[in-house]
Amino acid sequence: MASSPMTDGKVLFVIDGDTYQISYAGAPDGEPVRARHFDTPEKGDQAQCPAEREKAQQASTFARRLLPRGAAVALSDLGRDRYGRLLATVTLPDGTDIAAQMIGAGLARSYEGGRKQGWCAPFGAP
Numbered sequence: 001m002a003s004s005p006m007t008d009g010k011v012l013f014v015i016d017g018d019t020y021q022i023s024y025a026g027a028p029d030g031e032p033v034r035a036r037h038f039d040t041p042e043k044g045d046q047a048q049c050p051a052e053r054e055k056a057q058q059a060s061t062f063a064r065r066l067l068p069r070g071a072a073v074a075l076s077d078l079g080r081d082r083y084g085r086l087l088a089t090v091t092l093p094d095g096t097d098i099a100a101q102m103i104g105a106g107l108a109r110s111y112e113g114g115r116k117q118g119w120c121a122p123f124g125a126p
Contacts, residue, residue: 007078007088009033011071016043017059017107020067020090024075035090036077037099039111041119049120059107066092066101073098 009024015032017040023030040059047053067073067090075088090098102108109117 005076007075009073009075011067011069011073013069014060014063014067016040017056017063017102019085020063020073022073022075022090031086033075033090034081034085034087035098036087037089037110037112038102038108039116040102040108048118052119055107055119059102062102062105062107063098066096066098 007024007026009022012021012023012030014020018035018038020033020035021030022033040063041047041052041056043053043056043060047056072093074091074093076091077087077089079087081087092098099108099110103110
């Protein structure tokens with residue numbers, strides 16, 4: 001199986017736990033990149049309950065620690081979703097997988113498409 005080509009990028013800012021504004025060769029001024037392989041809770045008015053809103057804030061804060069402004073990242077497995085957003089697997093130069101970090105911290109769930117689980121049942125419940 002051939003590996004997906006990688007594109008070097010630079011984090012401009014974190015939008016939320018799984019979406020980041022990233023500058024790369026195809027978008028030198030930056031573009032929102034929706035990270036593949038995980039889903040984080042929705043923030044603000046998109047949240048379905050206070051617990052989801054709180055967990056979304058925690059996910060965004062954790063993502064900002066992993067991906068500070070100016071951080072170098074590698075984007076691979078590039079594609080677009082039905083809304084036209086850029087989708088990519090996001091890794092740090094040392095190979096750190098952002099999806100694994102977010103899931104391991106309990107701030108995200110594995111996600112490969114399809115219907116998403118809600119976040120308003122007790123967090124972490126099946």
